[in-house]
Amino acid sequence: TQLLEQSPQFLSIQEGENLTVYCNSSSVFSSLQWYRQEPGEGPVLLVTVVTGGEVKKLKRLTFQFGDARKDSSLHITAAQPGDTGLYLCAGVRGSYGKLTFGQGTILTVHP
């Protein structure tokens, strides 16, 4: 079983602070995806990183894929209350039909 360890599980911060969420595995993935899920909704894909060492930016969110394609991080700059939600990483091996999800990070940003 390929496991994705996501940390921290919970993060409660004030508006304007920076934060980083980590996703680590002992397995190599062909790519890694980050999702955000709000209460009462399904996960929504934020980004897919494919190349080892790749960095992608989405406004205040920066995603990085480790050189060995076993780990990834999500960094949020100047967090806002609208960033509150559950952040999930998912490793992709081969077909996109098989995703291995991390446990998720529940982020709460207080005004």
Next chain:
Amino acid sequence: ETGVTQTPRHLVMGMTNKKSLKCEQHLGHNAMYWYKQSAKKPLELMFVYNFKEQTENNSVPSRFSPECPNSSHLFLHLHTLQPEDSALYLCASSQMNNEQFFGPGTRLTVL
């Protein structure tokens, strides 16, 4: 309707009941998925259908029975469930080997 829809959104059932969850995708995709999301556990893939054919059964107990009559509709038939089956059941769809789009989920409570 657009995207992926799921009904009902909430379901409470006894252990002896039989019920069905419905998923419909309006995206023209040819692959559909059932996932289980429990508290404190990673999202678990249950079943995958490609072009109406089941291609993945992730060791799911037989009390969960999927049905895919066409590429746009997916059902999950439930019977004699256990309290530990209480969870959020998410449906997703994709074009083969591409991004998965999730529905809002059905919150299931088994009494």
